[in-house]
Amino acid sequence: MADEDPADDVELEARLADQGVFEPPESFVEQANVTDAGIYEEFEENWPECWEGAADLLSWDDDYDQVLDDSNPPFYEWFTGGTLNASYNCIDRHLPERADEAALEWIGEPVEEDNRSITYEELHREVNEAAALRDLGVGEDDVVTLYMPMIPQLPIAMLACARIGAPHSVVFAGFSAEALATRMNAADSEYLVTCDGYYRRGDPLDHLDKTNEGLADVDHDVETVVVDRLGPNGDDFGHDLDEDEHDYADLVADHAGATVEPVARDAEDMLFLMYTSGTTGQPKGVKHTTAGYLAWTAWTSQAVLDVKPEDTYFCSADIGWITGHSYIVYGPLALGTTSMMYEGTPDYPTRERLWQIIEEYEADQLYTAPTAIRSFMKWGAEYPANNDLSSLRLLGTVGEPINPRAWKWYYKHIGGEECPVVDTWWQTETGGHMVTTLPGVNDMKPGSAGPALPGLDVEIVDTNAEEVEPGRAGYLTVQKPWPGMLRTLYKNDERFIDEYWAEYSDTDSDDPEDWVYFPEDGAKVDDEDYITVLGRVDDVINVSGHRLGTMEIESAIVGVDGVAEAAVVGGDHDLKGEAVYAYVILEDGYEGNDEMRAAIVEGVEDAIGPIARPEEVVFTPELPKTRSGKIMRRLLEDIANDEELGDTSTLQNPGIVDDIRSKSDD
Numbered sequence: 001m002a003d004e005d006p007a008d009d010v011e012l013e014a015r016l017a018d019q020g021v022f023e024p025p026e027s028f029v030e031q032a033n034v035t036d037a038g039i040y041e042e043f044e045e046n047w048p049e050c051w052e053g054a055a056d057l058l059s060w061d062d063d064y065d066q067v068l069d070d071s072n073p074p075f076y077e078w079f080t081g082g083t084l085n086a087s088y089n090c091i092d093r094h095l096p097e098r099a100d101e102a103a104l105e106w107i108g109e110p111v112e113e114d115n116r117s118i119t120y121e122e123l124h125r126e127v128n129e130a131a132a133l134r135d136l137g138v139g140e141d142d143v144v145t146l147y148m149p150m151i152p153q154l155p156i157a158m159l160a161c162a163r164i165g166a167p168h169s170v171v172f173a174g175f176s177a178e179a180l181a182t183r184m185n186a187a188d189s190e191y192l193v194t195c196d197g198y199y200r201r202g203d204p205l206d207h208l209d210k211t212n213e214g215l216a217d218v219d220h221d222v223e224t225v226v227v228d229r230l231g232p233n234g235d236d237f238g239h240d241l242d243e244d245e246h247d248y249a250d251l252v253a254d255h256a257g258a259t260v261e262p263v264a265r266d267a268e269d270m271l272f273l274m275y276t277s278g279t280t281g282q283p284k285g286v287k288h289t290t291a292g293y294l295a296w297t298a299w300t301s302q303a304v305l306d307v308k309p310e311d312t313y314f315c316s317a318d319i320g321w322i323t324g325h326s327y328i329v330y331g332p333l334a335l336g337t338t339s340m341m342y343e344g345t346p347d348y349p350t351r352e353r354l355w356q357i358i359e360e361y362e363a364d365q366l367y368t369a370p371t372a373i374r375s376f377m378k379w380g381a382e383y384p385a386n387n388d389l390s391s392l393r394l395l396g397t398v399g400e401p402i403n404p405r406a407w408k409w410y411y412k413h414i415g416g417e418e419c420p421v422v423d424t425w426w427q428t429e430t431g432g433h434m435v436t437t438l439p440g441v442n443d444m445k446p447g448s449a450g451p452a453l454p455g456l457d458v459e460i461v462d463t464n465a466e467e468v469e470p471g472r473a474g475y476l477t478v479q480k481p482w483p484g485m486l487r488t489l490y491k492n493d494e495r496f497i498d499e500y501w502a503e504y505s506d507t508d509s510d511d512p513e514d515w516v517y518f519p520e521d522g523a524k525v526d527d528e529d530y531i532t533v534l535g536r537v538d539d540v541i542n543v544s545g546h547r548l549g550t551m552e553i554e555s556a557i558v559g560v561d562g563v564a565e566a567a568v569v570g571g572d573h574d575l576k577g578e579a580v581y582a583y584v585i586l587e588d589g590y591e592g593n594d595e596m597r598a599a600i601v602e603g604v605e606d607a608i609g610p611i612a613r614p615e616e617v618v619f620t621p622e623l624p625k626t627r628s629g630k631i632m633r634r635l636l637e638d639i640a641n642d643e644e645l646g647d648t649s650t651l652q653n654p655g656i657v658d659d660i661r662s663k664s665d666d
């Protein structure tokens with residue numbers, strides 16, 4: 001970039017700014033996994049058998065009898081009668097050809113010599129050793145909670161669980177003690193793998209203390225395994241293991257070199273649970289099963305992320321979220337590729353860190369979130385320009401809508417205008433990608449995710465379930481089941497129906513045609529079936545690509561001494577996409593001062609984690625409410641975003657909004 005004529009750059013900027021459609025680069029198309037535009041029609045005509053190809057990407061112990069059993073909607077079953085093991089599919093079957101190739105490239109933080117290249121053979125050994133979890137009593141179908149940051153033992157433990165048929169429930173390490181306890185209680189999980197601590201920006205951070213605080217609130221006995229991540233650097237935390245705490249290294253050492261037969265799991269047996277935020281305070285335990293999920297993540301990794309076994313593929317998400325499950329661990333490893341995992345943050349020790357990693361490892365793909373791209377943009381193009389990013393072949397984004405400006409910056413400054421960008425819309429519940437371009441097939445339109453994947457029936461509808469015209473905003477719905485879909489909410493079929501189906505389905509019907517999945521996102525579609533996702537239409541906000549329930553945050557705030565009532569909304573934020581704005585009513589005798597504000601922020605951090613920290617706390621004597629007593633969050637959003645106020649005529653207290661607005665301006 002340095003020797004470029006600045007005039008060219010200005011011209012280029014202008015051209016990119018005007019451009020609404022980008023063709024897939026020829027050099028990419030020439031080598032892409034999927035290039036035939038006929039795939040859309042072919043899948044439509046051949047539905048649901050079109051998904052046999054995805055199932056063929058897996059190795060089965062017993063073949064399946066039926067692609068889809070839709071006799072009891074919405075409890076769809078896929079590849080029924082088949083048996084397989086996910087750990088076998090992600091490891092063992094690659095050994096004949098790829099034993100010495102890296103399965104995981106782990107880039108630790110901060111000590112360079114910590115980096116580990118873990119070959120498929122080594123992964124095989126370590127996963128077999130970690131199957132020692134059985135010594136603690138873990139049996140098939142016992143839920144094992146994994147509360148670890150981005151260290152190799154996390155994917156190793158996930159695959160060890162899969163090997164012995166024990167579903168895992170990964171709790172993001174940045175979540176609080178309380179969040180851990182809620183999830184362990186909800187899943188009746190009697191086993192936990194955690195670690196002593198980890199590094200953040202070079203400093204050791206205690207994790208076991210938070211774990212133990214969470215365990216104190218778990219309502220049953222738990223066997224805990226502790227990974228020693230920090231070694232002597234953790235000595236200051238002064239942790240000694242209790243009787244019911246086991247040292248990970250000791251546990252696996254007892255099984256050095258042992259191999260454990262992968263348990264043949266039924267296609268529909270649970271592979272894992274992942275808790276995600278919903279409209280109520282109680283997180284939802286999304287249940288994914290073995291065959292459909294694995295087929296979906298493998299197929300989309302191949303078709304959308306263009307993953308090939310010889311690639312070095314980099315997804316910068318945390319494994320504690322669904323993106324890391326599907327697109328660091330299961331999808332890429334099922335395809336036998338090299339998947340990178342980075343423990344640190346993109347700006348430590350410098351803002352070049354990510355680009356140095358990409359150069360050093362010659363990464364072929366980069367899959368990240370718009371919130372990260374907006375930060376890179378703010379920092380400046382000189383950081384990526386200092387590094388050779390020419391190994392990159394494809395770029396991806398996930399987690400929230402990406403604005404065209406950020407899209408174009410990514411395309412130009414990271415991809416050098418030679419990499420397609422896939423903007424992938426999907427959810428924890430969908431298991432994998434749903435709406436995105438196929439990078440070797442479709443043109444790209446910045447800001448629009450693209451058409452629904454082949455074999456999916458996505459419609460944008462109005463409140464009467466009628467399809468809306470192109471250009472008009474409506475609700476995104478999925479009209480037919482797909483293999484990667486969640487099967488239910490753990491132990492709560494009723495809530496599963498209520499949350500995702502009731503809105504647009506005839507819930508008395510047993511005809512699958514009458515069942516429609518509603519992901520609670522708003523969207524619009526253009527003449528070419530390209531879908532622009534507009535964001536959540538429920539009380540979930542999206543901070544830096546992370547889903548947070550406003551109810552969860554509100555109940556944390558109300559838990560703070562002196563708080564009477566609280567309403568939380570998402571306000572626009574340049575970097576985070578959305579930020580948390582809290583409007584709080586105090587009890588008599590309490591004062592809305594900095595101390596109170598700090599207590600509220602702390603209360604939220606304790607209950608959920610730092611990601612949910614309110615950007616602004618506004619004290620108010622009242623909240624805008626309808627006559628039936630419902631808080632009008634829309635008006636609070638208008639205030640947070642400094643926008644003109646919507647209709648206030650249905651309020652019982654219309655004066656309050658101006659009052660709150662003047663307080664927000666202070």
Ligand code: 6R9
Nearest residue numbers: 398399400401423424425426427428533547
């Ligand atoms: C994978 C993941 C899901 C919610 C989803 C939507 C938003 C995700 C998006 C996107 C616009 C995209 N979302 N990808 N919005 N464009 N490409 O993020 O799962 O944490 O469950 O969040 O994220 O609102 O409903 P999850």
